[in-house]
Amino acid sequence: MEYETHATIEIKSTRSFVRNDAILEPRYTLSDRQPVARLTQKMSKSLTIKDDYRIELITEEDTKEVLDFLKRFFFKDEPLNTAIELGECPELEVYSLKSLPEKSSFKAVNSEKKIIGVLINGLIKKAPPTATPAKLADGCKHEKFRKILSLMDYIDSKFDIYDLYPNAEAILDGKILSVDTAYRGLGIAGKLIERTIDYMKQHKIPVFNVLCTSHFSARVLEKLDFHEVYKLPYSEYVNEDGKQLLNPALPHVAARILVKEI
Known part of the structure; x- marks a missing residue:
């Protein structure tokens, strides 16, 4: 497959309001006693943000800046990371960046060339039919991160996206979607x-596959016409004694795979 070497889109929005479609943002509720004050405060904050940004291809030269962005936002906000108090994890850093050489990932940058979002x-x-699938958790030395990889291995043992799309030559997997908290809702x-x-x-890839561990990321995808093909409630992911293995905070109640056919 031939990969592109440059891709840039510029977006200039005239919207002056905030939409609650942000990735990994908390659920906002209005106080019974001060609803107008809270709503005004949130809108005022959004109006101070310059809604000018560009979508660009992530290159290997961006690796350090992308990692710094993930450390500030995704690593500490992702529901499973938070649930197990993952903390510093070099293996997560390697796992998160290993697909960048494929040149299929994108970043949003503001007018100051600062990364404000990544996909x-x-x-x-x-x-191959005779292949034994490799397990992500095998060899993982970080005990807590191994719990998350084990969940992914479990899902892989229960669901194969190619069972749904046997004629596809390639399927794209959305691994991490995160936006700077100051720019969410835009x-x-x-x-x-x-x-x-x-x-x-451009590259004739027919299916976009995303494993969502977050309620909010799944909500965004559904608004973009993705549909669910697999769901594992966290309450059903248990050990031999029936003990739940991962229990993120509400409203994150399930790991879901959503897809979009192109």
Whole structure:
């Protein structure tokens, strides 16, 4: 497959309001005693943000800046990381960045060239019928991160995306979608996904697959016409004694795979 070497889109929005479609943002509720004050405060904050940004291809030269961004936002906000109090994890850093050389991931940058959002993607390769699937958790020395990888291994043992799309030569996997907290509600996540879909069309990749561990990320994808093909409630992910293995805070109640056919 031939990969592109440069991709840039500039977005200039005239919207002056905030939409609750942000990735990994907390659920906002209005106080019974001060609803107007809280709503005004939130709107005033959003109006101070310059809604000018560009969508660009992530290159290997961006690795350090992307990692710094993930440390500030995704690593500490992702529901499973928070549930197990993951903390510093070099193995998570390696796992998060390993697909960047495929040149299928995108970043949103503001007018100061600062990263304000990322969508890290990677190709899912179809395994030969006789192959024994490698387990992500095997060899992981970080005890807490191994719990998350074990969940992914479990899902892989229960669901194979190629069972649904046996004729696909390649499927793109959305691995990490995260937006700077100061820029959430401006539609950046949607623009990152739109750019990825353009990339898929250029390279004739027919399916976009995303494993959502967060309620909020799944909500954003559903608004963009993704549909669910697999769901594992966390309450059903238990050990031999029936003890729940992962229990993130509400409203994160299930790991879900959502897809979009291109």
